[in-house]
Amino acid sequence: MQLGLVGLGRMGGNMRERLRRAGHEVIGYDPNPEKSDVPGLADMVAKLTMPRVIWIMVPQQFTEDTIDKLVEVLHEGDLIIDGGNSKFTDDKPRAERLAGHGIGYLDVGVSGGVWGLANGYGLMVGGAKEDVAKAQPIFDALKPEGEFGFSHAGPVGAGHYAKMVHNGIEYGLMHAYAEGYELLEASEYITDVPAVIKSWRSGTVIRSWLLDLLDLQLDDDPKLDTLRGYAEDTGEGRWTVDEAVRLAVPLNVIAASLFARFASRQEDSPTMKAVAALRNQFGGHAVKKEIG
Amino acid sequence: MQLGLVGLGRMGGNMRERLRRAGHEVIGYDPNPEKSDVPGLADMVAKLTMPRVIWIMVPQQFTEDTIDKLVEVLHEGDLIIDGGNSKFTDDKPRAERLAGHGIGYLDVGVSGGVWGLANGYGLMVGGAKEDVAKAQPIFDALKPEGEFGFSHAGPVGAGHYAKMVHNGIEYGLMHAYAEGYELLEASEYITDVPAVIKSWRSGTVIRSWLLDLLDLQLDDDPKLDTLRGYAEDTGEGRWTVDEAVRLAVPLNVIAASLFARFASRQEDSPTMKAVAALRNQFGGHAVKKEIG
């Protein structure tokens, strides 16, 4: 089928390629003319037969603006899919606005990163059943082979919500592996840490794709010497913890993983300065040893 | 090659089968005569040509006793492998004791559970290089096909140590998935939780064998109604946290997972009773609302 695809960066570009390999006709637009198939958004839309399906794959700060521009050139019966990392609370207002123009809306959480071109993308979709049906051939081409990798998670918002929880889990998984790695490194019992990590990749309970990635990194960098212990966080981890607070869900592991990222970016810890201040005070100014 | 195998329970029995399928000659002994190939330990040893290799696969509380009995019937040059869940601190004293009899010792962490017969077992080995070499054909048959699933982690103790860390990570991974599951269940945004979990099995960053298992459970039991929120812990999780304390490694995620298991087994929480007591006191006895 035909698809208009807005945003041809690392994710969008690979998705265009995967869709074309599957035989779909993709008209891609990107502000960068070297990547773009057409000079402008309107040109992209003009090349598509109604009813059109447009997939937006832009950084979340540009999504609203892109939708504003699309509304001007789309018609009743068209469908917009946001595959970017929008916050789930943005989806319902957006869908209602588009419904006012007779335009459908789906939100899709997309996972898989740079590996998605080859492996397929995990897709979680929110929206109305009939809208999902319209785009199903696209979803089928983007998702991996086999029975997994696609879900219709619920009404509008559910796709981004499911992706948010996916990323929250991801934080926790990464941190669990990372803590285990640190303990292996710290212990005098283990002499070949990379070998242990590698052996875990098959037969064990903890085998996973993330573990495969850790092993790949250790192949090149067995002590992780090329890296600093520093990690950004994207919105999803924070939103996950906010949702846990809203819904009264005890989310100890995921929150601890998020907080560790926060701490990794601090030059010095004000919390630990205050702890040091207290130890200083009750122990006597001149001394370092705790006596309390 | 020949192997004496002590302990033919769920794990040992399957391992015998997997080894035999690979063409090894296994003489298995178990106190249960229906499972055992021989009437007694001495009979098992008598059937093996020197130098012998004996694999012990018994619950850890019986390991020392099994070794005591084996020492009486083994000879210099024989090799004992402990594949059970012994604590890593037991291995070195045990190896030294056996060395006094000229008997070699390897400790092996074995992962894979009931799925190991079909998939192979993840193996982490501690001990001397020459002892590992003697048992390598056995390891090669037990481990999964392919390049992963086996490591020589270090000297005696390293195998059980690596398995302990594996299990610590396992606690953290399970908890991260479980927290995400709870959040999906709690949210009004998601209408089909099992579908979301299933979709994550392919293409996503968080795909893993544990996730596959969660999906399998949800196939039969979409709300987990058949289960109570209760989890035992085995020694490994506790030892992992003890090691983090010994080595000054911040292990927030794994410790939180362990503590959640502790809490899951309490009828009521003394900690939360004390919190309730404090709220009671500063809020005034007759009221439930916090005013502090």
Added chain:
Amino acid sequence: MQLGLVGLGRMGGNMRERLRRAGHEVIGYDPNPEKSDVPGLADMVAKLTMPRVIWIMVPQQFTEDTIDKLVEVLHEGDLIIDGGNSKFTDDKPRAERLAGHGIGYLDVGVSGGVWGLANGYGLMVGGAKEDVAKAQPIFDALKPEGEFGFSHAGPVGAGHYAKMVHNGIEYGLMHAYAEGYELLEASEYITDVPAVIKSWRSGTVIRSWLLDLLDLQLDDDPKLDTLRGYAEDTGEGRWTVDEAVRLAVPLNVIAASLFARFASRQEDSPTMKAVAALRNQFGGHAVKKEIG
């Protein structure tokens, strides 16, 4: 000086009493005529000489409505003080709305509970310096004797913000004591837990008012048998964690305390059901013992 006081519940009633003991003229209004000094809000306002100062001490869900009604009867130059548990984000819009009528606004975080009548209340104030000055005699009468117990924390919003952080800390402190209590109770080493708690009340590093309260409860109820391990949370704990997420502050202890309250209110834990599901799956359906 004169003060109009809206809300004469447990907190407001005691505050009226403390202010009167200090010689201030308080006209109190409460919907409950048995508590109220006047039949209605307008009557209260009518009894006060301009420029008036009105202190609102009502549950936060009634605050906006109370302000709406006050705006109708107050005049330019009057001052409204919100001493309730409003969210700090409500304060600035509220102050701006009142400024449109020439009415000043202060937000005050009030701590001390039922003990405040005798001990005085801890007060944290947000707003303009000149507005703080107008109400200073009231603050001086409400706060405890001595140099502590009052702060001008910053502009509008700062008072409720400081109170929010106060309550977040309170969660953490309560939980630290409560965990220690549970450990004492669990251990075979300690035969007289209440005696230990009591001894900590003087001379130790951990002495505090909360510890005094725990001891008071144990005097009556040495095993906390009269209480369930159940704790509500009020908005402040959740807002504190939300703020930590917004500002990228690692708030492990306070978040863990909040999550423990969430968990205390669950009949069963969906997270732990999912953990049980995973253990079930990899251990074999029929068994309870972990073998992974």
Added chain:
Amino acid sequence: MQLGLVGLGRMGGNMRERLRRAGHEVIGYDPNPEKSDVPGLADMVAKLTMPRVIWIMVPQQFTEDTIDKLVEVLHEGDLIIDGGNSKFTDDKPRAERLAGHGIGYLDVGVSGGVWGLANGYGLMVGGAKEDVAKAQPIFDALKPEGEFGFSHAGPVGAGHYAKMVHNGIEYGLMHAYAEGYELLEASEYITDVPAVIKSWRSGTVIRSWLLDLLDLQLDDDPKLDTLRGYAEDTGEGRWTVDEAVRLAVPLNVIAASLFARFASRQEDSPTMKAVAALRNQFGGHAVKKEIG
């Protein structure tokens, strides 16, 4: 009464002074002749009338050696009190050894630091009732005025155990205040952080001696600029977490406080390096932004 006091450092020296002010006769021994009342341990013992009471106040690594030397010069009926920070598991073997010589033994947890001379020391005692009675006048002089500050916590070991839990709680309390401090500092809502902290010292739910100390530090150092966010831990925090693991007590807050101290001492975090490695791998090598 008479007391032999071994160890006249910061703690022991102040305790001698406090006991003398209370009218007790203290013969103090310290290896440093400038502090010591006598040239040697034997001289100290010789000056005491039987049955003697000897209080040991030395760093824990010297305690066993001190006891060895005392055993040589003491007699049946004498009593040794260890007021240092010994591990609670050392007490019972020690008491049994001394009982073989007819010498009694008490273990005492002492809290109060440099402030104890003026304020008195919090004392938690483990041992037999009759031994406690023998030393009661000493305890009465060391403890603060009033009904609090002394407990007989249980049999031998209970004193050090109670002190261990005290210190575990202390870690949690310090961390809760410190997190609140960091949040206040991070927020744009609060313009005068030290004023807020100071105001909390009276009337609030969270007032405590530790809070007083934080305020004292902020008086001199309002931004904590003189301090690094670095904190050692002494044995007690680690033992507390080890005990939680042994007794299956969920100790989230105290463990998180301990782990934060561990983290504060790391140049870089191996855990966060492993997290960075994973983000690196799934996001594509050249980029920093998470796309998973």
